[in-house]
Amino acid sequence: MRKLALSDEILMQVEKPARYIGNEINSVMKDASDVDIRFAMCFPDVYEIGMSHLGIQIIYDMLNRYEDTWCERVYSPWVDLDAVMRQKDIPLFALESQDPVRDFDFLGITIQYEMCYTNILQVIDLAKIPLIAADRTWEHPIVIGGGPCAYNPEPIADFFDIFYIGEGETQYRPLLDLYKECRRLGVSREEFLAKAAKLPGMYVPQMYEVRYNDDGTIASFSPKRGDIPAKVVKELVTDLTDTYYPEKPVVPFIKCTQDRVVLEIQRGCIRGCRFCQAGQIYRPVRERDVDMLKKYALKMLDSTGYEEITLSSLSSSDYSKLEELVNFLIDICHEKKVNISLPSLRIDAFSLDVMEKIQDIKKSSLTFAPEAGSQRLRDVINKGLTEEVILNGATMAFKGGWNRVKLYFMLGLPTETDNDIREIAELANKIAAAYYETVPKEERSGKVQIVASTSFFVPKPFTPFQWAPQCTKEEFLDKAYKTKKAIMEQLNQKSIKYNWHEADASVMEGIFARGDRKLCRPILEAYKKGCIFDAWGEYYKHDVWIETFNECGTDIGFYTTRERNADEIFPWDFIDCGVSREFLRCEWENAMNGNVTPNCKVKCSACGAAKFGCGVCVEERKSC
Amino acid sequence: MKLRIKFSKHGVLKFIGHLDVMRYFQKAIRRAGIDIAYSSGFSPHQVMSFAAPLGVGLESNGEYMDIEVNSLTSSQQVMDALNGQMADGIRVLEVKLLGDNSGNAMASVAAASYSIRFREGHRPQFLSAESLNDFCGQQEITVTKKTKRSEAVFDMKPYIYGLSLDEDGSTIHLTVDASSANNLKPSLVMKAYFEMNGSIPDDNALLITREETYLNIGNDIQPDFKPLGYIGSDY
Known part of the structure; x- marks a missing residue:
């Protein structure tokens, strides 16, 4: 039997102790002495939210397929345990081995929404890792961030060693190999980070220098060394059918927000709504093959025992084989007595017919x-x-x-x-x-x-x-x-x-x-004043934030109400997400003129994502 | 056809509450491919009933649930299939086929036995076979039960069926009423015992394991407690 990091006494006094014990069905146990790399993958929010996230399940599965790596999970201890851990000086641990995160090689943090920034600091702090990346040594894990908020990592740049820009399936293997090689050769941590910064999609904030104009806008943003790339191109999976996807997702004991099999049918969106970030950064739309999805639906239902399955994508109605897939699911779910929950589909004769059948x-x-x-x-x-x-x-x-x-x-x-x-x-x-x-x-x-x-x-x-x-x-x-x-x-x-x-x-x-790098300080200060779980209304301390911004001399309007000039250098401009700044500016003009831009399946509007050579950009167009 | 399944729950699984254990078994039964019966409607549910809920923090060697199945294989097959799907800490111990007229698991429960040990450094000085005898020999054994609305003095004596200490003095054996109407928690009995000795048990002092859950094949006056699986048969 595994030994838990927390005593029975502590577990009995906190809400939902099952959040901290691991041992779930399909969680992966390995012998720590058999692996070269210990990877702690964190969703910086409470267990039930973090366990509902598909991205971590994909990366967890992928990393654990590597024989030399053991990936474990970490979530934010809820406020009750947070207080106990600080009081009793208990270091943050990973769920599977219950070992301290501090002893791991990597701490990966997925950054899904802005309001989790103080929880990132909570996790790093409870793990007893220095909050500022520049203060870390080889004694500490490499802290690497990813997810949608990594597309503007600057407000939290000081706290991360590396940001992985783009989809996680592609560059972890090269990164882990580089890490092993550097540790073997005994190179400095800084040198490892410099080498990592040359891998596709990797952004190492310490390797870049930002200069500001008098008005606070950015004057220049450039690498400190000549061999570090000035632009970081996002990573993406060009073939979503022949890639990693979990056959055996981890099944929590307690009820989570997403308590069902999740089948990701496609990535990206053809629609191009002008307010939507996901619709731009995940371009181009790439579908998974319908036969692969059918196969995985069966495998995941069998391996988890879930009583419900759902589809995941930004706009499921745009999936070309939706009807075939849904009809297949209706058949097998009827046979297996499994419920189907469909994400919001465009309301038409087909979706109404389906909804009538399944709910x-x-x-x-x-x-x-x-x-x-x-x-x-x-x-x-x-x-x-x-x-x-x-x-x-x-x-x-x-x-x-x-x-x-x-x-x-x-x-x-x-x-x-x-x-x-x-x-x-x-x-x-x-x-x-x-x-x-x-x-x-x-x-x-x-x-x-x-x-x-x-x-x-x-x-x-x-x-x-x-x-x-x-x-x-x-x-x-x-x-x-x-x-x-x-x-x-x-x-x-x-x-x-x-x-x-x-x-x-x-x-x-x-x-x-x-935001820009200047926000690292108020975020750190607000955390030190006790701000965590800002995404949870009851714990969000608005007054403390405002007070902190005032103390740090942060002008809120500079970030929010200010209209940016056409040629202003943005903190995120060093990232190349495929979609060009020229295209976005052209779309801004179109918006001001009330001009509609057709979706990717109707017509290519030359956004720039075609350079990845995949998905809808290389498919034949038919009118729809 | 109804099967009665006995299982144990140890280790970290003691932190999983009753409702989550039910959800856990619903999934395990699917993974194991057991031909369980479902209710009808848009969200079909497995026909399943648990005997007596076990409190969070308690371990057990004697948990029961009944499931309705559409076809029969064998006790061994069902047991092996389920044990192939268990998390570390939970084991299926037996599978019995019930007769058509057997009452459901929850309604059948009459009593449960527990073993109670003490966490290191928490064994009370006053614990002895004699003091347990004195405890049971009282006219009535009262504790104040607090509910949301009121406080009531409650006499638990009629619901204690057995209390003893094993020879090395480390483990208390307790048998109490566990029926849905009069379920008596072992921690409440210990609270009364400590109070009689002028002490208060520390919340975390006790290590409690439910050893068995019983039905009564006798009557109210002359009970005859048998394990819940007694009325079923191997198949």
Whole structure:
């Protein structure tokens, strides 16, 4: 029996001790003396969130297939255990071996959202690794970050030895080999990092120097040494069928957010919505072969025993063999008594037919994400969803027995006017009216329920809106108030429920999203003042953050409300994600002029991602 | 056809709560390819019932669950198939076929036996066979039970069926009522015993293992406790 890092006494006093014991089905145990590399892979949030993340399952599976490597998992200890570990001086441990993370060769951290930055510091700190990368020696693991937020790593640059830019499947093997070689030869840690910086996709912040203009913008961003590349090109898997994918994902004992088999059907998105970062950085769209997906669906259901399977992608309706795949899943799931949960599909005859087969209509709802209320603004953001399509889809669904609709919008998009906001309410009202027109009184089971939700728009790097000013908190709340008022004025207002997000967190997300290296200090200071779990409303300490920014002389508006010049050097410009800055700027102009850009399957708009020579860029186009 | 499955739960698995153990077995049964029966509807569920929930922190050598199956192989086959899918710390010990009229596992539970040891340095000075006898010999054995709304004095004496100390003095053996109506927690008995001796047990002093779960084939006046699997047969 394994010895746990925590005593029974501690485990009995914390909430959900199963978060810390490992031993789950399909978790990988190896003999530490048989491997050369100990890799701790961390999702810096609580276990139930981290265990739901597909990316870690893929990398965990891949690294553990390497005979010389043992990859284990680490999550943020919840606030109760965090306090105990600090008080009793217990070092952070990995779940499988329960060994201290400090003794590992690598600590990999996936960075999925900006609000986890202080949790990254929590993990490094509890592991007893120096928080600042420059202070580390060979006594400490190499701290390497990845994931979407690595596309602007600058606000947390000081805390990482390496950022891996792009998809994890491709460069870990070369990196691990380089590491082994360097340790064997006894080269310095700094020299290893310099060599690593020359591997594709690897960014070593310490090897670069940033100079600033008087106004705080970047004057120059360049490598400190001539042999370090000035640009880091993102890594990607060119063939998503012939690659790593877990056949035996780890099955948690406790209920997690994603408690099912996840089948990633494709990466990237053809749509090119102008607010969406994922739609740009994961280009080009690459599909997995449908036969591979069928095979993995069966294997994963058999190896996990899960009672549910779901599909993962940015826009599942765009997967070319969706119908074939879904019909296959319906058949095998019926036979195996497994539930299918489908991500939001475009509402059409096919998806309604599928939904009718797999879920109870009375309990399910339709989801539309128009993102903006007016057609004008939808053209600005390049969201190719029209009112006609929404109303037709809703009418079709109402005829089929549905009476619940969820609508998602963003407030604070570039060029937004009061009229665009009013149209959010009017669209919700038209959908409600469509219900009462479609369904005769005697067939109605109560009122139609429409839930309209708005989130606040945060401009992200590598999107056409990266130049856009973000709204202030006051502007955000004013917009939410106007939306609410407009909904109250609608004829069918009693059928419409309106939800909106917190504005403070959106402002904070905006600071980090387009932040630079100067933010490392306030992030470190806020952590030292006790900020962790910022993504959890009840632990988010807004006042402490504002106080810290003030003390550090950070101007929030510099990062959020400021409109960037066309030629400003951005902190993330050293990364080449395939999509060119010229294309993004051209898309910004198109947005300002209300011009729509066709999706990748209709026409190539020469974004730049074609240089990777894969996916939709090399496929024959047919109209759709 | 109904199968009664006995399993043990040790080691780190003691930190997995009752509902999560159920979810764990639902998945293990799928992985093992057991031909379990499902309820109908959009979200079919396995027909499964657990005997007596085990508290978090307790280990066990005598847990039971019933499952409904559509076809029969053999006790050994089901046991091997399930044991091929167990996490470290949990073992299937027996599989019995139940008669058509057997009551479900939970309703059948009458009593449970526990062994109680003490974590190092926590064995109380006053522990002896004599003091346990004195404890049981009291007119009534009362503790104050706190609920959300009120405090009530509760006499546990009628629900203690056996209490003894083994020869080397290290382990207390306790048999108590475990029926859903009168389930008596071993920690509550220990609390009363410590209180009688003018002491309070440390929350983490006790190492408790459920050794067996029983049904009653006698009657209320003259109980005859048999392990839950007694009424089933190998097949």
